[in-house]
Amino acid sequence: MSNRLLAAIRERVLLGDGGMGTQLQQAGLQPGECGEAWNLTHPERVLAVQRRYVEAGSDCLITNTFGGSPIMLARHGQAEATAEINAAAARIAREAFGDRDGFVLGDIGPFGGLMEPFGDVTEQEVRDAFRQQADALVAAGVDAVIVETQTALDELRAGVEAARAAGATCVIGSMAYDAAPGRDAVRTMMGVGPEQAAQFMQELGVDIVAMNCGSGIDASRAADVVRAYSQACDLPTMAQPNAGRPELVDGQVVYRQSADEMAAQLPDLLEAGVRIVGACCGSTPEHIAKFRAVLDAR
Amino acid sequence: MARDEALFAAICAGDRPGAQAAAQAALDAGASVDSLMNESLIPAMRHVGDLFESGEAFVPEMLISARAMDAVLQIISPLLVASGVQPRGRVCIGTVRGDMHDIGKNLVAMMLRGAGYEVDDLGVDCQEDKYVAAVEAGAQAVCVSALLTTTMPAMKNVVAVLRDKGLATPVIIGGAPVTQKYADEIGADGYADTAAGAVGVVARCLGVEQPE
Numbered sequence: 001m002s003n004r005l006l007a008a009i010r011e012r013v014l015l016g017d018g019g020m021g022t023q024l025q026q027a028g029l030q031p032g033e034c035g036e037a038w039n040l041t042h043p044e045r046v047l048a049v050q051r052r053y054v055e056a057g058s059d060c061l062i063t064n065t066f067g068g069s070p071i072m073l074a075r076h077g078q079a080e081a082t083a084e085i086n087a088a089a090a091r092i093a094r095e096a097f098g099d100r101d102g103f104v105l106g107d108i109g110p111f112g113g114l115m116e117p118f119g120d121v122t123e124q125e126v127r128d129a130f131r132q133q134a135d136a137l138v139a140a141g142v143d144a145v146i147v148e149t150q151t152a153l154d155e156l157r158a159g160v161e162a163a164r165a166a167g168a169t170c171v172i173g174s175m176a177y178d179a180a181p182g183r184d185a186v187r188t189m190m191g192v193g194p195e196q197a198a199q200f201m202q203e204l205g206v207d208i209v210a211m212n213c214g215s216g217i218d219a220s221r222a223a224d225v226v227r228a229y230s231q232a233c234d235l236p237t238m239a240q241p242n243a244g245r246p247e248l249v250d251g252q253v254v255y256r257q258s259a260d261e262m263a264a265q266l267p268d269l270l271e272a273g274v275r276i277v278g279a280c281c282g283s284t285p286e287h288i289a290k291f292r293a294v295l296d297a298r
Numbered sequence: 299m300a301r302d303e304a305l306f307a308a309i310c311a312g313d314r315p316g317a318q319a320a321a322q323a324a325l326d327a328g329a330s331v332d333s334l335m336n337e338s339l340i341p342a343m344r345h346v347g348d349l350f351e352s353g354e355a356f357v358p359e360m361l362i363s364a365r366a367m368d369a370v371l372q373i374i375s376p377l378l379v380a381s382g383v384q385p386r387g388r389v390c391i392g393t394v395r396g397d398m399h400d401i402g403k404n405l406v407a408m409m410l411r412g413a414g415y416e417v418d419d420l421g422v423d424c425q426e427d428k429y430v431a432a433v434e435a436g437a438q439a440v441c442v443s444a445l446l447t448t449t450m451p452a453m454k455n456v457v458a459v460l461r462d463k464g465l466a467t468p469v470i471i472g473g474a475p476v477t478q479k480y481a482d483e484i485g486a487d488g489y490a491d492t493a494a495g496a497v498g499v500v501a502r503c504l505g506v507e508q509p510e
Contacts, residue, residue, distance in 0.1 A: 025448060031449050032396025032397065032398075032423070032449060117362070118362070180353055183353055187353070187356060189356070190356055191355075191356025191357065191358060191359070
């Protein structure tokens with residue numbers, strides 16, 4: 001089935017958005033509070049963040065539903081509101097584009113634990129949870145579903161298959177890698193490397209293979225991941241690295257990598273062939289505006 | 299006594315039935331629980347921890363080895379108690395207030411158990427007084443975990459509340475955003491950047507010897 005996002009990335013490189021959680025904290029979200037519930041209780045604040053990303057030049061917005069699976073929402077007593085929270089998030093992102101043409105990516109984040117045999121949540125429970133979330137996102141008209149910040153292939157598969165079963169015509173699989181000091185190879189927490197992930201996703205029928213977040217992975221290391229993906233599979237790629245590593249200085253969260261520093265590494269990512277580029281933790285509308293300038297100058 | 303090779307290999311491979319069978323066979327052949335613990339179980343978990351540190355093993359490998367170790371501990375724990383063997387130390391561990399993440403915290407707890415410590419797992423989203431209660435119940439060290447930059451500041455409160463109560467119990471912190479610099483800043487006694495590394499830091503803080 002044709003999909004407008006997939007059609008668009010054949011023509012041009014699209015710009016994603018930046019961090020959401022840190023922006024919501026600046027808008028008053030308290031530590032430990034449920035950011036996804038704000039889609040219902042403070043929609044204007046979520047909208048304001050996403051509008052700033054649109055103004056900065058984002059072509060794609062990721063819904064505020066990272067922790068929007070019923071398993072994650074249950075930690076805040078919000079599991080019953082899964083459908084409403086996810087539907088509201090998709091509406092808010094669409095509204096943020098206003099009259100502009102843009103793409104809404106429905107976000108499915110990790111369920112926050114480990115599946116059997118390593119943890120005590122069954123694969124079926126995870127599948128059911130992701131399916132509920134995907135159903136709400138797809139019904140609300142997202143252009144794609146992104147299953148992101150994944151570290152284990154079985155959980156990734158559960159999310160991708162849930163998105164497909166819900167009727168998503170574009171599914172993005174995004175892994176979070178860690179780089180250890182002094183070592184070239186990157187792996188997820190569960191030991192998955194980029195080549196393995198790319199081959200797995202191609203066999204699974206994912207449309208776009210992506211990376212986001214992780215530890216010690218800047219835009220330059222992200223370019224290495226994208227190159228590894230491109231050697232291992234034929235799928236288009238997407239990257240959303242962090243703005244460096246977060247540090248707490250005198251009680252304030254500080255990100256080491258400025259918008260200028262991060263944008264300086266963007267050409268490397270573009271040369272690696274990435275088709276959608278955004279940023280993850282610690283990035284702001286300022287980072288995205290700098291990315292826009294780099295993209296427009298090409 | 300020497301290392302029981304079958305038990306050591308089964309723990310390293312995460313072979314739960316194999317580990318239980320090897321432990322039982324060793325006990326039947328007259329091995330002491332003390333030697334099984336110190337010469338096979340602890341070195342095996344240490345070996346798995348070393349592989350993790352060097353990037354040759356990952357979280358799944360550590361978890362299945364820890365499960366195999368737990369299965370053996372089920373057999374030998376009553377025997378350890380009966381024979382009067384004391385744990386290496388008593389430690390409590392919990393994820394800070396507002397933070398629901400437990401994968402890293404659980405790994406540290408497993409590695410500490412695998413190193414012969416008695417571990418009081420306080421769970422996630424722990425109010426400061428929970429750590430205080432655990433210390434009052436006998437914990438000799440407090441391990442505090444946080445995954446989020448937004449919940450990291452609660453670690454400072456744990457140290458402050460313990461000191462306010464006049465408790466000098468060492469506090470060891472860890473978690474993805476945590477650094478040695480932050481540990482120094484909040485007056486924590488130790489920091490570890492991996493689960494395996496936490497065992498050595500706890501041993502140093504408690505002044506106990508690490509088994510080889």
